[in-house]
Amino acid sequence: MRQQESDFTSSVNVDAKANSYFEEQAGATAEVEKKISLRALFEGVLAKLGPLFSIDCAALVLYNEEMNHITRAYLSELVSGKISCVETISDPVSLSLITKEISGFDFPVLKSRQDWIDDFGENHCLTNHPIEYHFHCYIPLEHNGRIWGTFELHNHNRELSAEGLTFCCNMADFLAGLLAVMADKNMADPAPAKHHAAENIIALQSASIFEEKTRLLENEIEALKEQLAEFQVFKPEEASEIHNHTHIVGSSPEMQQVYKLLNRISNSETTVLILGETGTGKELIAKSIHDSSGRSQKAMVKVNCAAIPPNLIESELFGHEKGSFTGATERRIGKFEQAHKGTIFLDEIGELPLDLQVKLLRVLQEKEIERVGGKTTISTDVRIISATNRNLLAEVEAGRFRRDLFYRLNVFPVSLPALRDRKTDIALLATFFLKKFAQKSNRTLEGFSKKAISTMMAYSWPGNVRELEHLVERHVVMAQGAIIKEVEIPGNTEQSLSVIAPVKTIFENERDHIFAVLELCNGKISGANGAAKLLGVPATTLNSKIKRLGLAKRHVF
Numbered sequence: 001m002r003q004q005e006s007d008f009t010s011s012v013n014v015d016a017k018a019n020s021y022f023e024e025q026a027g028a029t030a031e032v033e034k035k036i037s038l039r040a041l042f043e044g045v046l047a048k049l050g051p052l053f054s055i056d057c058a059a060l061v062l063y064n065e066e067m068n069h070i071t072r073a074y075l076s077e078l079v080s081g082k083i084s085c086v087e088t089i090s091d092p093v094s095l096s097l098i099t100k101e102i103s104g105f106d107f108p109v110l111k112s113r114q115d116w117i118d119d120f121g122e123n124h125c126l127t128n129h130p131i132e133y134h135f136h137c138y139i140p141l142e143h144n145g146r147i148w149g150t151f152e153l154h155n156h157n158r159e160l161s162a163e164g165l166t167f168c169c170n171m172a173d174f175l176a177g178l179l180a181v182m183a184d185k186n187m188a189d190p191a192p193a194k195h196h197a198a199e200n201i202i203a204l205q206s207a208s209i210f211e212e213k214t215r216l217l218e219n220e221i222e223a224l225k226e227q228l229a230e231f232q233v234f235k236p237e238e239a240s241e242i243h244n245h246t247h248i249v250g251s252s253p254e255m256q257q258v259y260k261l262l263n264r265i266s267n268s269e270t271t272v273l274i275l276g277e278t279g280t281g282k283e284l285i286a287k288s289i290h291d292s293s294g295r296s297q298k299a300m301v302k303v304n305c306a307a308i309p310p311n312l313i314e315s316e317l318f319g320h321e322k323g324s325f326t327g328a329t330e331r332r333i334g335k336f337e338q339a340h341k342g343t344i345f346l347d348e349i350g351e352l353p354l355d356l357q358v359k360l361l362r363v364l365q366e367k368e369i370e371r372v373g374g375k376t377t378i379s380t381d382v383r384i385i386s387a388t389n390r391n392l393l394a395e396v397e398a399g400r401f402r403r404d405l406f407y408r409l410n411v412f413p414v415s416l417p418a419l420r421d422r423k424t425d426i427a428l429l430a431t432f433f434l435k436k437f438a439q440k441s442n443r444t445l446e447g448f449s450k451k452a453i454s455t456m457m458a459y460s461w462p463g464n465v466r467e468l469e470h471l472v473e474r475h476v477v478m479a480q481g482a483i484i485k486e487v488e489i490p491g492n493t494e495q496s497l498s499v500i501a502p503v504k505t506i507f508e509n510e511r512d513h514i515f516a517v518l519e520l521c522n523g524k525i526s527g528a529n530g531a532a533k534l535l536g537v538p539a540t541t542l543n544s545k546i547k548r549l550g551l552a553k554r555h556v557f
């Protein structure tokens with residue numbers, strides 16, 4: 001593979017000559033050279049593409065018309081954080097075995113270092129180039145049926161992504177068109193001989209068309225960047241409202257409302273009732289209320305009223321004396337006593353049996369408890385935060401919950417919005433959980449694609465934040481690359497529907513339509529029975545679309 005590198009760079013050893021031939025031969029000023037040389041243009045290409053797709057090195061290799069010589073080559077790579085672009089070949093050199101192979105590619109080809117070793121052996125892969133790349137991509141620069149050269153991308157650690165490939169195919173199209181124009185205008189012969197340098201310089205200096213093309217290239221890059229947006233990692237905006245509840249994620253107006261309420265009761269002793277569907281974060285909010293109170297140095301003791309068998313709830317809450325009932329072999333301190341000077345969080349309060357509701361009411365009124373089987377009353381100083389996913393007032397109306405207890409608990413109600421009602425928080429939460437689980441499992445993940453975020457936003461989340469948290473955890477475990485590109489929501493009927501009737505992007509629609517027509521025409525592009533005629537476009541346009549859409553010929557046949 002080193003030879004392969006030597007092919008695009010075969011001449012990195014010719015680097016000494018790298019002061020471009022313009023400078024050497026015609027003594028052109030650096031300014032003119034910068035404005036008009038392919039080298040300067042190409043340097044700009046890597047500056048734009050590199051950060052977008054993590055490309056380490058790009059090369060532009062140009063051939064003569066007979067395709068038996070490399071006439072010029074430019075190598076642009078990132079060295080110590082800086083892009084250096086050199087003209088590595090300025091005199092025609094004949095094609096080696098590997099460049100011959102590469103020049104024969106008439107569609108984009110991805111190769112690894114190992115592929116080249118397998119095909120040509122280790123010996124062909126030797127180069128004196130100090131940098132060794134492991135992943136390569138070769139895109140032919142084809143315009144009007146002529147292959148002008150190859151646009152190459154080389155990476156150390158990863159293959160060029162599908163998005164990067166599509167983007168670079170567009171770039172190759174543009175470069176090929178540019179080379180054709182330059183040749184046509186005799187601006188800068190892609191296969192120049194040194195003795196033509198002076199004339200070329202004059203032609204180039206007067207050729208504003210070149211500058212125009214450079215400007216177009218910039219525009220093209222900008223347009224392609226927009227197209228790329230759909231593949232980029234979604235970067236959610238940080239919460240706009242400053243709040244002290246650091247573990248609570250969400251900046252939607254609905255959550256801002258919640259923060260306002262929380263701020264009002266921070267440092268207070270108020271009894272709070274938190275209402276919200278399952279998984280909306282009731283416990284998290286309760287903890288936050290406790291943490292922002294004067295009781296934060298003491299414990300917040302949680303009781304899940306739905307999880308304890310009814311016959312044990314009393315003992316769980318208030319404790320029991322030894323021997324007070326069968327199995328009470330030891331004296332036990334109840335949750336109220338444990339929470340003394342702190343907070344008790346009564347989760348699922350709507351599930352509390354009626355007889356215990358009476359006892360709880362007494363505790364609230366008298367601030368005293370009695371252990372089961374005990375003879376004395378024990379004073380407690382406990383703040384009460386309770387939570388329910390039931391409509392407690394409806395429970396009161398139905399006679400299942402005591403009205404007096406309801407009023408005692410509902411001193412300061414805080415209602416938490418369902419996740420489906422604050423969709424703008426989904427991206428924030430998903431990214432928060434992604435970071436949390438990636439860190440936990442020692443993985444480096446950048447985030448979700450916009451597509452993945454859209455899928456999550458289209459779902460109704462009956463299990464709310466908890467469901468989202470579990471989904472993200474699963475996807476972090478299964479993630480293959482640095483970005484979670486797609487998410488699958490099990491049993492999601494909305495998603496199943498979208499599988500049946502997916503909404504295609506314009507890009508996908510165009511690609512699929514062209515693909516279908518090409519199949520119909522057995523891959524024939526031009527001529528009477530060709531796809532171009534059926535599609536009503538010139539064959540050259542179709543050819544460039546095929547490349548741009550990443551429809552390599554091998555896909556068609």
Ligand SMILES: Nc1ncnc2c1ncn2[C@@H]1O[C@H](COP(=O)(O)OP(=O)(O)OP(=O)(O)O)[C@@H](O)[C@H]1O
Pocket residue numbers: 247248249250276277278279280281282283284285347389429465466469
């Ligand atoms: N706004 C939020 N920011 C960050 N994490 C959240 C948020 N809301 C909920 N979570 C997380 O979601 C999970 C479920 O939250 P929590 O247990 O507080 O919900 P809940 O409403 O009490 O659920 P249940 O009604 O089932 O008891 C927890 O891991 C919690 O940390």
